[in-house]
Amino acid sequence: MNSFFSRTPAGVTRAAPTSGAPDPRRRLLLSTLALLPLAGCGPEVPPLHGMDLSGMTTGDFQLQDTDGKTRSLADYRGHPVMLFFGFTQCPDICPTALTRAVEIKTLLGKDADKLRVLFITVDPERDTPEILRAYTQAFDPGFVGLRGTAEQTRAAAQAFKVFYQKVPTGSSYTMDHTALTYLIDAEGKLRVALRHQQSAQECAQDLRTVL
Secondary structure, three states: OOOOEEEOOOOOEEEOOOOOOOOHHHHHHHHHHHHOOOOOOOOOOOOOOOEEOOOOOOOOOOEEEOOOOEEOHHHHOOOOEEEEEEOOOOOOHHHHHHHHHHHHHHHHHHHHHHOEEEEEEOOOOOOOHHHHHHHHHHHOOOOEEEEOOHHHHHHHHHHOOOOEEEEEEOOEEEEEEOOOEEEEOOOOOEEEEEOOOOOHHHHHHHHHHHO
16 A cells, blocks of 8 residues: 555554655645745844843833923833933933934834933932923923932832932032933833943834834
């Protein structure tokens, strides 16, 4: 008998030798398998340039915007969020990060309107609502400045594991702080931390990859 499979005494199915012309059933089986998609195949997901934070607990905050309205992450649900901690008198890190945020929005094209950029001051002592509004809107009218009491600021920073401290400089002071930008997806989940050294192009790629 010319068959593709035969039953062994132990009950294990194995290929049996064939003779003559190839079994039509075998040709049909092989043709069908050739048409099936390979498991795991599909568009390759590009690697992230930033730090993958998926699976980590998402922080939150209770802060006021420059109009005095209390805000939390829930207010931005449905939109991807870029969140940055800094202060308006920062000489380099903060203006560089916000300038890059403007470039990222340009690279996003028609998706730019979905993005929300939040700037939380770690220096509420000097960053009044008026100063904070003028600073953020100088980069983009849509950027949102957030501030709180010293306790609220500390709680927000701890929720995102952000470091900051006051550093005396003569008769005044400056602020040391974490220079990461956090990406939060439209469902409110923390996804990526963008490094300060990343280019706008790399950041935009990470946004498209995870959001």
